[in-house]
Amino acid sequence: MWEHDADRLALLELIETGRLRRRDAQCEAWNTLVVLPWTRRTGRSGEVALVDGHRSALVELLDRVWPDWRLARATLAARGLAPTPNGWRELEDHLRREDLGPLPDRLNVRTATSSVAPHSKATLGSARRAALADTTLTRDGLVRLRPPPDLRLRRGAELLHADLVATVLGEIALTERSLMDGTVIEGLPQAVLLVENLGPYQDLRPPKNWMVVHVPGWDTATVRLFLDQLSDVPVIHFGDLDPNGVRIMRHLRSIRPSLRWAVPGFWAEHLERRALPCDWPADLDLSGAPRLVHELARRGLWLEQELIALDGRLASSLEEMVGGHSL
Numbered sequence: 001m002w003e004h005d006a007d008r009l010a011l012l013e014l015i016e017t018g019r020l021r022r023r024d025a026q027c028e029a030w031n032t033l034v035v036l037p038w039t040r041r042t043g044r045s046g047e048v049a050l051v052d053g054h055r056s057a058l059v060e061l062l063d064r065v066w067p068d069w070r071l072a073r074a075t076l077a078a079r080g081l082a083p084t085p086n087g088w089r090e091l092e093d094h095l096r097r098e099d100l101g102p103l104p105d106r107l108n109v110r111t112a113t114s115s116v117a118p119h120s121k122a123t124l125g126s127a128r129r130a131a132l133a134d135t136t137l138t139r140d141g142l143v144r145l146r147p148p149p150d151l152r153l154r155r156g157a158e159l160l161h162a163d164l165v166a167t168v169l170g171e172i173a174l175t176e177r178s179l180m181d182g183t184v185i186e187g188l189p190q191a192v193l194l195v196e197n198l199g200p201y202q203d204l205r206p207p208k209n210w211m212v213v214h215v216p217g218w219d220t221a222t223v224r225l226f227l228d229q230l231s232d233v234p235v236i237h238f239g240d241l242d243p244n245g246v247r248i249m250r251h252l253r254s255i256r257p258s259l260r261w262a263v264p265g266f267w268a269e270h271l272e273r274r275a276l277p278c279d280w281p282a283d284l285d286l287s288g289a290p291r292l293v294h295e296l297a298r299r300g301l302w303l304e305q306e307l308i309a310l311d312g313r314l315a316s317s318l319e320e321m322v323g324g325h326s327l
Contacts, residue, residue: 002066009087010026012083092118106180136180145213148210151186227256241296242302266317
């Protein structure tokens, strides 16, 4: 059982400090030590102390299961770190920082995290972020869009006609890095429709001169850069009418406070036959939500946007929103 760092550190802490507190990460080691004659319980809950006369047995165990324990103890002490799981994690972070070579000006956040943490999905706390210095971190999302006629993309002297590219590729994909590096949108659309689900994004027929953009969830760093270029263009969100759809809408409104919510009145025609059961959290904030959303929450139901994606009334309802009519 002594193959894990946390368990071996329990032995090291006991021999170094004479005491050991019970921690979740070391519960197996603690449960083993608490029943041995080497330890006794102290007056503090979940704590044992090393019994006089048993230090040599503990040293013998450490020599067997962790031959380099003396080097580990000295390395921790040299940096003023405790022989605990937290201290060991800090030591490993120190060593990674010392091995870190020159970094590029920009890195994907997962690549950067793997350079200063145990793995790419670890927490990137303030100390680890500081080790990356001025490196810019990206999430490298992309914005998939169906461009209207005359939309153009420019980077310096280079110009692309987006609708011609979409004729070949089926759509346009703008990456976070392209937007950070200066790609700009020219020939702005009449309005932008953000669509949550992939099917409606591909299949609905937008009003003339509208841009349709796929925004599937929470990774909206790239969408933020995209919308920053459309400050004077109306933006409407079309998504499912369920708790997660409400959360996504509120999240997008934190990026674009003027964002409008596409909930056309004819959607309610499907309430009796096509709505599905759903648990709505009591603490979900529905302030500012359309009446249909409140009704669904009250009745414990939800509606998916695919139901009306092909409805011929959708385009005219969207146009009414831009004209100032609330849905």
